[in-house]
Amino acid sequence: MHKLAKALGEKIRVKRKAKGLSQDALALSCKVDRSYMGRIERGEVNITVEKLYRIANTLECEPKSLLPETLHLHELASDFPD
Amino acid sequence: MHKLAKALGEKIRVKRKAKGLSQDALALSCKVDRSYMGRIERGEVNITVEKLYRIANTLECEPKSLLPETLHLHELASDFPD
Numbered sequence: 001m002h003k004l005a006k007a008l009g010e011k012i013r014v015k016r017k018a019k020g021l022s023q024d025a026l027a028l029s030c031k032v033d034r035s036y037m038g039r040i041e042r043g044e045v046n047i048t049v050e051k052l053y054r055i056a057n058t059l060e061c062e063p064k065s066l067l068p069e070t071l072h073l074h075e076l077a078s079d080f081p082d
Numbered sequence: 083m084h085k086l087a088k089a090l091g092e093k094i095r096v097k098r099k100a101k102g103l104s105q106d107a108l109a110l111s112c113k114v115d116r117s118y119m120g121r122i123e124r125g126e127v128n129i130t131v132e133k134l135y136r137i138a139n140t141l142e143c144e145p146k147s148l149l150p151e152t153l154h155l156h157e158l159a160s161d162f163p164d
Contacts, residue, residue, distance in 0.1 A: 004132055046132045049149070050086055056152070064146035067131070070138070 006043030007068035013041040015059045029058040088125030089150035095123040097141045111140040
């Protein structure tokens with residue numbers, strides 16, 4: 001259901017592992033609760049743009065590099081129910 | 083104080099005007115409250131990535147094109163108080 005959050009979380013996870021950081025270390029650096037960071041990576045929560053910037057800052061990458069490709073309209077529709 | 087939200091809101095406003103859309107029309111299309119869209123453009127609220135995608139979808143642009151350039155660390159620090 002939450003394709004966007006899942007795709008974003010997966011990108012964060014991949015980048016974090018590429019940096020050799022543990023989930024706990026990333027959470028600590030971003031001042032995010034450990035369990036919440038797990039939920040972010042599993043795509044269970046819809047993070048704010050501010051949090052995206054904090055995470056990108058810790059991962060030393062551009063925030064936009066963590067954004068999934070634009071989903072097709074029908075996928076957006078399923079992500080964004082009325 | 084909220085440089086990130088302000089920069090993001092300004093980018094949304096510029097893109098919206100370039101598309102010839104009113105704030106109300108954008109709000110309606112994104113299923114966002116009119117007054118909330120005003121707050122977004124003024125940088126008074128910190129939107130979610132999901133909302134960023136909805137707005138970009140209506141503005142027919144890539145979500146990442148609406149993201150401000152990565153702020154310098156000291157600017158991030160002022161944006162993200164402990």
